[in-house]
Amino acid sequence: MSLIHASAAQLLTQLESGEITSVELTKACLAQIDVADKQVGAFLKVMSESALEQAESVDTRRKKGEKLGRLAGVPVAIKDLLCTKGETTTCASKMLENFVPPYDATVIAKLKAADAVLIGKTNMDEFAMGGSTENSALGVTRNPWDLKCVPGGSSGGAAACLAASMAPLSIGTDTGGSIRQPASFCGVVGLKPTYGVVSRFGLIAFASSLDQIGPMARTAEDAAILLEAIAGYDPHDSTSANVKTPAYSQSVKQPLKGLRLGVVKEHFGDGLDSEVEQATREAINVYKSLGATVTDVSLPHSKYGIAVYYIIAPSEASSNLARFDGAHYGHRTNEAAMLEQLAQERAALEAAGDEVGLAKLDTSLVRMYRQSRAEGFGPEVKRRIMLGTYTLSAGYYDAYYLKALKVRRLIRQDYDAAFKDVDLVIGPTAPTPSFAAGTKTDDPLSMYLGDLYTVTANLAGIGGISIPCGFSKAGLPIGLQLQGPPLAEERLLQAAHMFQTATDWHQRRPELS
Amino acid sequence: MSESLYEIVIGLEVHVQLATQTKLFCRCSTQYGAPPNTQTCPVCLAMPGSLPVMNRTAFQLGLKTACALNLQIPNFTKWDRKNYYYPDLPKGYQISQYDLPMSQDGFLLITDPKGQFEPRKVGIIRAHLEEDAGKSMHDEAAGKADSRIDLNRTGTPLLEIVSEPDMRSPLEAKAYLTELKLILEYLGVSDCNMQEGSLRVDANVNLHLQTPEGKVATPIVEIKNMNSFRAVERAIAFEAERQYEVWLETKQKIGDVAKQTRGWDDQAQVTRAQRYKEESSDYRYFPEPDLAPVTTTDEEIAAVKAELGELPRQIRDRLEAQYKIPAYDADVIVNQGQTTVNYYETLAKNSGDGKLASNWVQQEVLRVLKERSLEIDAFPISTERLAELVKAVAGKEIDGTRAKDVFAEMLDSGKSAPEVMKEMGIEKVDDSELENLCRELLEANPKVLADLKEGTHKAVGALIGQAKKKNPNIDPGTFRQMCIDMSAKM
Secondary structure (H helix, E strand, O other): OOHHHOOHHHHHHHHHHOOOOHHHHHHHHHHHHHHHHHHHOOEEEEOHHHHHHHHHHHHHHHHOOOOOOOOOOOEEEEEOOEOEOOEOOOOOOHHHOOOOOOOOOHHHHHHHHOOOEEEEEEOOOHHHOOOOOOOOOOOOOOEOOEOOEOOOOOOHHHHHHHHOOOOOEEEEEEOOOOOHHHHHHHOOEEEEOOOOOEOOOOEOOOOOOOOEEEEEEOOHHHHHHHHHHHEOOOOOOOOOOOOOOOOHHHHOOOOOOOOEEEEEHHHHOOOOOHHHHHHHHHHHHHHHHOOOEEEEEOOHHHHHHHHHHHHHHHHHHHHHHHHOOOOOOOOOOOHHHHHHHHHHHHHHHHHOOOHHHHHHOOOHHHHHHHHHHHHHOOHHHHHHHHHHHHHOOOOOOHHHHHHHHHHHHHHHHHHHHHOOOOOEEEEEOOOOOOOEOOOOOOOHHHHHHHHOOOHHHHHHOOEEEEEEEEEOOOOOEEEEEEEEOOOOHHHHHHHHHHHHHHOOHHHOOOOOO | OOHHHEEEEEEEEEEEEOOOOEOOOOOOEOOOOOOOOOOOOOOOOOOOOOOOOOOHHHHHHHHHHHHHOOOEOOOEEOOEEEEOOOOOOOOOEEEEOOOOOOEEEEEEEEOOOOOOOOOEEEEEEEEEEEEOOOEEEEOOOOOOOOEEEEOOOOOOEEEEEEEOOOEOOHHHHHHHHHHHHHHHHHHOOOOOOOOOOOEEEEEEEEEEEEEOOEEEEOOOEEEEEEOOHHHHHHHHHHHHHHHHHHHHHHOOOEOOEOOEEEEEEOOOOEEEEOOOOOOOOOOOOEEOOOOOOEEOOHHHHHHHHHOOOOOHHHHHHHHHHHHOOOHHHHHHHHHOOHHHHHHHHHHHHHHOOHHHHHHHHHHHHHHHHHHHOOOHHHOOOOHHHHHHHHHHHHOOOOOHHHHHHHHHHHHHHOOOHHHHHHHOOOOOOOHHHHHHHHHHHHHHOHHHHHHHHOOOHHHHHHHHHHHHHHOOOOOHHHHHHHHHHHHHHO
């Protein structure tokens, strides 16, 4: 198998044995990016130079017999909303197009400490808001399985670069399904860990109580290896879980005996594509053949998941994104033009003797805020800021935000009840396979419904994983989702690995011209 | 004066910077006066992706203050975001506490030893923690309104202490602030430096009036920008008069107009409506998702209470009882702070006369400190040495007037009281010598003797001057009494 298609586990073995060097591997990935990314557009920035330097350094240190980190020499792609010291970190937004963070996110620091090769920053929906990566203000990413189709989102670039063999490992983030849904659309593995397992420090926040960083890869074993490198308690993140990080890379290969799976009734209702349903049912049968017992479970409040999510996430986002005001960093409107315009407006109002208009006229500061934000944010981000500002407003807070928090608790209680009887719940990751670009951009609500099966894990704070489980007749991948109780990442990865020992969906690669 | 025509109703909001080494949610220094924007990091600059981590020390200082202000401390408290846009608030929200503050429902007792107002228990609604904003410096030159932002202060821990509208005069407001500041200083939780902004006061003021239609309240006005307690006192007094005049003119009652914010102009001694439009403030508070709620056990609260130490009111009571001094004296001494109390107590113990020691501290020590702009720690005469002098006065070895000369010489020369007294030839006159002098002068002044015998005691005054000439060391009081006693027997 060629270097670019190999798993990270295989590559690590080959690197350790000296069979290959990190420079060879990195060059192979860069060459593939060179060829494939013209069509796919997974990367906003390819860090060729620093990646090769890092690869060389790892090779040199390996030759000297130095002790190296657990990802030594393996390329990892980074979703472009993790602060990377000295490298532009854009969130795929015009607002941060030229923003260079002065510090590393904890996950970036951990990857560097693990001697990983940071190969580039991947495209995404602006500020992680979206399910197709079409909301990126800075680039177009397409699905390697069908270039007319979207890669999913918001971690679309992160998933697409794996599918197109441009990197063996990739970091994504998941607020309502943003790791799992693109993993499903691109036929790769994506794990959203339990809230708090991976530090959020340096992750540019969309919705703080829902955001979680997670590993993306082509195999469950690789996801385990990457999770082990990035997980762990972080004193810089007050919401990080103070628990010992399990040896995911070791336990992943141990099959689960007597695995009890619960099929989520509510995930097989209206809106589920029949091909997805069929693939999911077949996947459940695979588990049965592996000795798992399967029962039906109910998550009665999951039908409110989307409604609750689209109150809580925008509420938090409206506050989190307030800092992008043009005053300190990020995009600021052209001041001279803005002041000139303001002066003209004032003169016109004065000429007309319009006292009311004059009293209402923006101060230069307010105009600077308004205009900088109007120019810097795309339509979906604005939509969510407006939604969130509304739901937090006096008079609406109780009816929306507070109510949403209550239902959020009920959603968690549903899961707690389900996990009394089963080890994991199982169902489709997304209602449909990928769709053609442009077909949903004018209908945000149908786009939002793509998160139907994933958001509840974020609301409940539990982990979930998507693994490839088949293809549609059109040749698009279908994803299977497993969700587990809090801190059950080992079990999720083990179950995913079990499935991959019995199937080969994950080994299929798209043919790019 | 229209004081009898209305009652002033005052509530105070005090923001106190807590004396931590580092900020509330990051590890940047809180030191005042550093060059702009040098005490900042990604967290307090609100860099994308940065996260707050609570400074436990700040929370502890908050607990301490809450206990001292008799506030109830719940076992569970949380943080909330207060959302608003301003350039010195880089996150676009302030981390504060909204519906579940760290403490609520306390009080502060204020009294006036001069009796200018009745003792009053001022309710405290709540004290909660929040982060300070940065500083904006506006260049007000017309047309070229450049503003500069210093974010060194951003994230400094603040305790906001909100009183009930329980005060009824500017004097009471000042007394509340004085006592509050004193408590904060005794606890060591803040340096309370108003010039550096570590203690900031906003006052909510309105009037209650008796009208033929019944009791009426005028609209509440919030006064800002007062840089001293004196300014608070004056601003409230001004505002009361102003509101009364507005009332006479407009008859506007509370609720008729939106709450107004006015700034105190210390130069002109007036309040002025703030120039900027106060947006009807909807801060869209919601629980801060980046921070975990804080839990405090009953044991922890008990431990804080146990370690509080003596508070000003308790010290005043103890000094009164222990050293037999008037309430006024205890008040003056305690209001100077812990080091002055320590100085006084050592002096009182070493000299054996609490009242005399109190007089000396109030009249001489505090006067010199003020003249020389010194802190009590730097006072040149140690308590042991001053005690020798006070003891000599108590033992009538030296009279008060000459003792002040000795004191002045001790200050300048650094010599001890006995040394200076010896140099000045001051020694106690023994009783037989005093008796001889007394008899001699009475005999030489028959007119005085006759007056004395008739009970006209003031006649002895003429003899004291003569006696002092003959022996400057005599104690005038003792000599006077001896003349009176002796005249009766002659």
